[in-house]
Structure formats: C-alpha cells, structure tokens
Amino acid sequence: MKTILAIGPHPDDIELGCFGTMSRFKKAGDNVNFLILTKGEGGILEGDRTLESIESAGLIGAKLFFETLPDRFISEGPETISVIEKYVELLKPNAVFIPSGNDTHQDHRATFNAALVGCRPVKEIYAYETPSTSRNFAPNYFVDITDFMELKIKAVKIHNSQGGKGYMADRAVRGLAEYRAFDILLNDKYVEGFDIIKVIK
C-alpha cells in the first residue's frame, strides 16, 4: 500500500487537477490524503468552502487536512514550507501531487515552489494542471481516468460555491480529459496529464 498526498492551495484544485488519479489510487487500496492550504475565503462572499471539500473527498474516502494560510496571499517562503513539511513528516508519502509552477495564479506558483522544498524527502513528485495553468504546461505522465470520469465530474460539481465558473462545467472537465487522451493518441478515453518533477526508483 502506498501513501499518496495531494496538495491544493484552494478547496477545488485537487478535484480539477487530479481527482481521477486519486480515485484510481484509492481503488487500488492506497492511502490517499488531501491537504488544502487555505479555506478558499477569497473566492466566496458567504458560506464555507471547506464543507464542499469534505463532501468531495468523502466520495472516495480520502483523508482531508485543512490549513489556514491566507487565500490569494500564500507565500513560497518558510510559512508555507513548514506547513508542507509537517504533513510530509506526519504522512511520509510515497508520492506527492502539487499544482504546476507554470500557472497564472500566484497561490498555485507559490504552492509549487514551497512544495519543492517541503517535499525534499519524497521520492515522487508530480505537478497537475488547473484552469489557470499556463500554455507552458507540457505533461509527460498520463493516467487513464476513464473509469472515474463521472466521479470526477461529480466531485467538481460539489463545489457549488464556484459553480458560476465555466471551467467547472461538465463539458469543460470532460473536454480537458478527452484532449489529454488525444494528446497521447488514445481514442474514447479520459486522461489526466502531469509534469513529472521527480521520480526516484
């Protein structure tokens, strides 16, 4: 059994970036953990986005950890690094999934940079894409999530508080996964693409 840690700056990043892959790990019997660095308070006027994360993580029985770094103001420095180090020490993950550094959202870039430091002891690090990932994101690791496509769409949809955003629509989530499949010449499949940051075997 492997221990997997997915890190999201905001409550919906893991669902958008790697929920299908996390579902696969869980189905294989692995220990899947979600760490969300902020409560996403910058993206909502009222309500509690953490409840949405609890519900979507619950779809696959992933363990959920919340931190309270400031939404939109995540630093790439010691504050964030020490939070990530704490969970790396606690969980001793075999693999970590983080947002790509090629991202136009400052919190995503800061999380990437802090995670490179905080995850030094981890042997496998993969970067996922988000709706704000830039054109420079070029995946070189692909996971077939066809069996989990509907579950991923459901998980994204739970984040109702963000529902007005076009990138959360069924067709957008499905379309990206289909595009990534075409990227590697797979027809009638859905795929999540990652950038391998480090793999030590």
Ligand SMILES: [Zn+2]
């Ligand atoms: Zn985000």
